[in-house]
Amino acid sequence: MQHFWIVGTDTDVGKTCITTLLMRQLQEQGLRVTPYKPVQTGEIIEQKEAYYFDTTMYEKYSLQKLTRVDLNDYSFKEPASPHFAARLEGQQIDTMRLLQHIKKLQQKYDAVICEGAGGIFVPLDCNGQETLLDVISKSQLPVVVVTRTKLGTINHTFLTLEALASRGIEVLGIVFNGDTGSKIEQNNVEMIIQHCLLPYAVVPQLNDIDQVVDYSLKHTSLFERLYQHDKTDI
Template sequence: MNKVIKDTPRARGYFVTGTDTGVGKTLVASALVHLHAARGLRSAGMKPVASGASFDGERWRNDDADALSAASNLALPPALVNPFLFRSATAPHLAAREEGKHISIDHLERCYRDICAAAEVVIVEGAGGFLVPLDDDHNSDALAARLRLPAIMVVGIRLGCINHALLTQLAIRAKSLPLAGWVANHIDADEPYAQAMVESLTRRIDAPLLGELPWMDATDAGRAAQLLDAAALGLPAVH
């Protein structure tokens, strides 16, 4: 059993989760880092666990972790931004097993605390969906509960997203975490019922819609940041 580390800092920030993999968590997490940095706050992103890496000649890298670092206005060591990086693009517990490693929630919390010592805002991006396994005994929701950050749910607007979003909302509530809001991300340019899906979710999700991102042929976290509702997150307007 993991030992709880006392006095985890309650940094301003969020745990960004999604209804599935490939729904735009990194885009939204990076946009949130941008949003806070634009208001003069020391803003950092963290990708605790990432699966799928490429070697650049010096070290193994992950695109999601790199995007969060690029959005930040702090220079942090890669080992803090992304403590666990696995080469295979599969579920974290499977990738870790393949490399003979174990994902330690205690270590992830220590890295989070170290980032909090330097940052005013920490945006933590989960891996896959809210219940993706980290090891044989813990899922991603265990990390979210340990860090005690309010959650932001990214919903990829496509067939099946309503059920996935409502189940994810239930899972977040089951961990007694506040759901600060959700973001509708249009990931299917050809979905004929996309707007009806957003309207249905707005009626059913008990949290504010923080933004609706149009389908993008290229990732642009800066543009996405402009489409998020800063006021709903308690942030002032930028003049």
């Protein structure tokens, strides 16, 4: 079975959008798919209703009924780094709990899409000794990297890829998210692809996450790589 992480070069690069897109499109292939957000932060309150953006988007756009307890382990109110948000609530994130949950999900689903928080070096424990990268490495799952297309993305993307390579973590591909079609962005994408030679997808700037229902990644080399793994392993 093929399971993987969605990781970002930074915070707010669109990991949830891409996780939701891939969830839907793998579900359309007849696979039983669940997203999993180990740690989410930033409670949103609208009209006296409280919710968390990531897991709410999963449930809203999934083509299959999702099991809520499978989607998340830790949710903290403060929109901050997981270690600090946990500290504010007097809690400590147990990374072994996260890894055990991932193992259980792998036995239950055809594809588990684990969405990271922030960049790969975001600390999870209160002392800053254990990072998301450590958990990814211990999970022994490959990753899809989500990055921007704008100025600065070359440096951020190469640093992320180098860090993943240093841990021997397989990168299945890259998603360039938020493209507006400028010449600078086109050159950024070309430069990164020429250097790393990975499957990829370019996602245009979406005005609203609701547009995920109308956008497809199926024509991309990234989706072909992911679905080929699934077809091979099932």
